[in-house]
Amino acid sequence: MTAELGRIEDLPADYVDELRSRNLVPLWPSLRALLPPARPKVNTQATHWPYAAIRPLLMRAGELTPIEKAERRVLVLANPGHGLDKMQASAAMYLGMQLLLPGEWAPSHRHTPNAVRMVVEGEGAWSTVDGEKCVMKRGDLILTPTGLWHEHGHDGDEPVVWLDVLDLPLVYYMEASYHVDGGRQQVRPAHGERAYARGGLVPTPVFERSRKAYPMLRYPWADARAALQSLADDQPELEAVQITYANPETGAPCENILGFYALMLRPGQSLQLPVRSPAMVFHLIEGAAELQNEGQTFTLAEADTCCAPGYSAVGLRNRSSSEPAFLFIADETPLHQKLGVFEIRN
Numbered sequence: 001m002t003a004e005l006g007r008i009e010d011l012p013a014d015y016v017d018e019l020r021s022r023n024l025v026p027l028w029p030s031l032r033a034l035l036p037p038a039r040p041k042v043n044t045q046a047t048h049w050p051y052a053a054i055r056p057l058l059m060r061a062g063e064l065t066p067i068e069k070a071e072r073r074v075l076v077l078a079n080p081g082h083g084l085d086k087m088q089a090s091a092a093m094y095l096g097m098q099l100l101l102p103g104e105w106a107p108s109h110r111h112t113p114n115a116v117r118m119v120v121e122g123e124g125a126w127s128t129v130d131g132e133k134c135v136m137k138r139g140d141l142i143l144t145p146t147g148l149w150h151e152h153g154h155d156g157d158e159p160v161v162w163l164d165v166l167d168l169p170l171v172y173y174m175e176a177s178y179h180v181d182g183g184r185q186q187v188r189p190a191h192g193e194r195a196y197a198r199g200g201l202v203p204t205p206v207f208e209r210s211r212k213a214y215p216m217l218r219y220p221w222a223d224a225r226a227a228l229q230s231l232a233d234d235q236p237e238l239e240a241v242q243i244t245y246a247n248p249e250t251g252a253p254c255e256n257i258l259g260f261y262a263l264m265l266r267p268g269q270s271l272q273l274p275v276r277s278p279a280m281v282f283h284l285i286e287g288a289a290e291l292q293n294e295g296q297t298f299t300l301a302e303a304d305t306c307c308a309p310g311y312s313a314v315g316l317r318n319r320s321s322s323e324p325a326f327l328f329i330a331d332e333t334p335l336h337q338k339l340g341v342f343e344i345r346n
Contacts, residue, residue, distance in 0.1 A: 005031055044090045044279050044309035045081035046294040051097075051120070051303035058099045058161065067104040074098045074164065079307055086169070089307045090279035092332045093258065094168040099161055100125050100154045108151035111179035113171040114255045115144040118163040118283055118328050119221075120303050124156010129217045131188040136160060139221025139285045141245055141328070145214045145255055149182050163283055163305065165330045167257040192216035193223070196248040215249050221285065225326060228264040232324075240271060242329075259333040265289060265318035265325040273314040277343040278332035280314065282306045287325030290317040311345070 008016065008029040019025065033041070058075050067073060076087045077095035089095040098117075100106060102124065117127060118141055125136040130148040134140075142162075144150040154160060171177045195203050196216050224243060232241045245260040246253060253259045265271060265287070282291060282305065289300040292315035293308040299319070300306065308314045310332070318325040336342035 005029065039311055042309045042311060043081040044079055044307065046296050046298075046309065046312070047077075047079050047081075047089075047307045048291075048296075048298040048300075049077045049095075049305045050301065051305070052301065054097050055161070055303075058097055059159065062099050062101050062159065067101070067106060072098060072106055073100070077305060077307075081309075088169040089281060090169075090309070090332065092167055092170040092335055093279065093281060093307075093330060094164070094166040095281060095305065095307075096164040096166075097161060098152075098164050099159060100152055101159055102154050102157050104154050106152040108149050108182040108185055109179050110147055110149045110182065112146055112176050113166045113168040114146045114257055115150075115164060115166040116255065116258075116260060116330075117142040117144070118165065118285075120161040120163055122156065122158050122160035124158065125152060125154040125160035127152050128185045128187060130214075131185050132190060132192065132217055133187045134191075134218040136162065137221065139225070139326075139328075141219040141221075141224070141260060143214060143217045143219075143254060148214070149185055151182075151185060163328075165258065165260075165281065167255075167335075170257065170335065191218070192248075193218045193220055197223070199227075202248055214254070215247065216254070219245050219254070224262045225286075228262060228326065229324075232264055232266060240273075241266070253334045255334075257332075257335050259331050261329040261331075263316075263327045263329055265316060265327070267323055268318055268321040270315065270317045273316070275311060275313050275345040276333075277310045277341060278336045279310045280308045281330040282308070282316075283328040283330075285326045285328055287323055288319040289325045289327065290319055291315070292317075311343075 005028045061073055074096040077089055078084045078087050079089050082088050119136045119138050121138060123137055127134045127142050127150055129144050129150045134142045192215050227243050228241055241264040243262050284300045284302055284304050291298045291300060291306050294312055298306050
């Protein structure tokens with residue numbers, strides 16, 4: 001497809017009007033836009049959301065809007081490449097910083113988009129997901145998969161903030177996005193992070209096979225951090241110290257559309273990631289880091305968030321020469337793999 005194609009302006013106006021009256025559109029004037037040569041047209045832009053700028057605005061939202069009026073008090077991290085009104089960070093990812101104040105309760109509901117919560121600051125809050133009460137501590141990852149009831153409450157005395165990551169843009173595009181309201185859940189005593197606390201060892205149901213699609217809903221940061229540190233100590237030659245948040249029964253990604261990972265940068269380490277097709281989100285849990293993408297350099301402090309578009313090179317650097325840096329990563333890899341469009345380019 002190298003020849004120049006005809007334009008819509010080249011066609012007689014009466015012919016175009018006749019096509020449109022019959023809900024018909026000529027393909028050839030738009031073919032290059034739909035199928036560009038060699039590389040997709042990417043709307044997602046490299047974007048940095050410093051937490052130091054977000055936090056005061058989020059706290060003011062807590063003063064301006066009671067939880068009863070908000071239901072979910074969130075500031076959306078919108079990517080300018082998609083337009084702020086679309087409220088998406090990439091083609092398939094939505095990001096939001098959510099605030100829950102002491103004594104508040106965000107009522108139970110369920111919805112079709114998958115969601116996860118990465119806890120940013122504060123203690124005393126919890127999410128009850130499918131009857132399992134998940135304590136929220138900084139760096140914890142909590143799943144709220146598609147269709148599962150979930151609610152948030154706060155028994156502590158300080159604000160709690162977490163980062164929401166949803167596949168909402170994809171589900172909305174598919175015209176499959178909706179929610180259902182519910183009442184307070186009955187809490188069950190089981191905790192998935194206790195049942196699956198050791199790698200390679202899973203509970204054995206003797207009399208009845210577990211039918212839970214998501215057997216583990218809370219991934220404590222203490223465990224993820226220890227796993228990264230052990231991996232780094234055990235394999236000092238390993239270039240990228242990274243773990244995947246996985247379903248402990250199947251080994252598959254912990255949710256079915258987006259992928260979630262934790263990455264450790266050794267003191268002073270620089271790391272160049274391979275160019276891949278999916279967009280990526282980086283959230284700094286601990287330390288001080290720098291991210292290079294699309295000719296820009298972002299200096300990351302703790303709780304900062306960045307988005308890097310697909311088909312672009314990403315460089316990371318630990319700005320500390322004495323302490324490791326830890327990043328939470330979300331990306332669209334499982335979706336790209338299911339669709340057969342996942343690529344790694346040299």
